[in-house]
Amino acid sequence: MKGVVTKSTGSWYTVFSEEKDVIECRLKGKFRIQGIKSTNPVAVGDYVLFELEEGKNTGVITEILDRKNYIIRKSVNLSKQTHIIAANIDIAFLIVTIDNPPTFTGFIDRFLATAEAYSIKAVLLFNKLDTYSDDELSKLAELEIIYTDIGYQCIAISATKKIGVDEVQALMVGKTTMFSGHSGVGKSTLINAIEPGLNLKTAEVSKTHKQGMHTTTFAEMFKLSFGGYIIDTPGIKGFGVVDFEQEEITDFFPEFFALKSECKFNNCIHVNEPKCAIKKAVETGEIAYSRYKSYLQMLQGEEENYRIDIYN
Numbered sequence: 001m002k003g004v005v006t007k008s009t010g011s012w013y014t015v016f017s018e019e020k021d022v023i024e025c026r027l028k029g030k031f032r033i034q035g036i037k038s039t040n041p042v043a044v045g046d047y048v049l050f051e052l053e054e055g056k057n058t059g060v061i062t063e064i065l066d067r068k069n070y071i072i073r074k075s076v077n078l079s080k081q082t083h084i085i086a087a088n089i090d091i092a093f094l095i096v097t098i099d100n101p102p103t104f105t106g107f108i109d110r111f112l113a114t115a116e117a118y119s120i121k122a123v124l125l126f127n128k129l130d131t132y133s134d135d136e137l138s139k140l141a142e143l144e145i146i147y148t149d150i151g152y153q154c155i156a157i158s159a160t161k162k163i164g165v166d167e168v169q170a171l172m173v174g175k176t177t178m179f180s181g182h183s184g185v186g187k188s189t190l191i192n193a194i195e196p197g198l199n200l201k202t203a204e205v206s207k208t209h210k211q212g213m214h215t216t217t218f219a220e221m222f223k224l225s226f227g228g229y230i231i232d233t234p235g236i237k238g239f240g241v242v243d244f245e246q247e248e249i250t251d252f253f254p255e256f257f258a259l260k261s262e263c264k265f266n267n268c269i270h271v272n273e274p275k276c277a278i279k280k281a282v283e284t285g286e287i288a289y290s291r292y293k294s295y296l297q298m299l300q301g302e303e304e305n306y307r308i309d310i311y312n
């Protein structure tokens with residue numbers, strides 16, 4: 001039987017199938033997927049083949065079908081292990097809040113670069129619009145210009161006041177989409193606004209630390225009544241990128257990629273080389289300085305420190 005993994009909690013996988021509706025499955029033996037060393041061989045969104053276990057209400061996953069794509073990150077803790085966030089996604093929405101909690105450009109750019117690397121369409125949602133001060137509104141406008149200019153759709157929304165939610169929903173119809181972002185940005189709240197029947201657990205952001213409470217603890221995929229699936233994910237602290245080659249990082253920044261043929265050296269990494277079109281574009285303001293800074297950090301393999309404000 002064929003099904004799709006909607007949730008994974010350690011050794012058990014919840015699989016949704018036409019024949020059986022929902023069934024809890026385990027993995028058969030040892031599973032290894034070529035080329036990926038990850039903590040989870042099977043991810044939410046994976047299509048799998050499974051067999052029923054005799055005399056039980058459970059199943060055994062025997063095969064993972066080819067993935068259209070997947071998005072992976074390196075945990076920023078000591079283990080350095082990689083984790084597949086989700087597979088077979090049509091759009092990865094990154095939910096950003098300017099404050100409460102703050103989402104900085106280093107984090108946004110790592111997420112976008114990773115989506116580029118794995119050929120996944122990414123859209124930025126700026127949530128909690130109802131709470132923005134004038135300063136925050138101008139920061140929002142600045143970010144919207146930066147990201148729209150380089151080809152990313154940006155939507156300013158309020159999940160609680162239902163501003164812009166219809167526009168997000170329209171993009172989700174008939175697709176498998178994913179909400180990602182720091183804890184407390186409103187991923188689960190937005191899903192509740194779009195599909196109220198799901199009634200997902202949400203929690204207030206800590207007032208003293210401006211951080212979310214890590215309310216959602218496992219990625220989970222839900223079927224949408226208007227067609228399609230949404231994957232809610234647990235808040236992520238940092239987004240460690242997975243071993244990119246220095247030279248290929250340019251290709252994951254679309255506005256760099258568009259200019260790189262104008263660099264004097266075709267293996268230019270845009271740091272110390274003369275006649276570098278990217279550095280020149282940063283000087284003239286054609287490329288945003290925050291993007292260049294994120295690029296340099298990724299080049300140096302630095303883990304982003306998401307508490308440092310790098311809007312400027």
Ligand SMILES: Nc1nc2c(ncn2[C@@H]2O[C@H](COP(=O)(O)OP(=O)(O)OP(=O)(O)O)[C@@H](O)[C@H]2O)c(=O)[nH]1
Nearest residue numbers: 159160184186187188189202203204214215216235
């Ligand atoms: N004012 C305002 N509050 C919002 C909005 N969206 C979400 N919130 C609040 O933000 C808090 C966190 O929301 P959650 O939906 O739990 O956030 P999450 O991204 O799912 O967080 P994790 O599950 O911890 O990753 C809750 O108190 C929500 O009510 C919004 O548009 N405006």
Ligand SMILES: [Mg+2]
Nearest residue numbers: 187188215216
């Ligand atoms: Mg949540």
Ligand SMILES: [Zn+2]
Nearest residue numbers: 263268270276
């Ligand atoms: Zn260059």
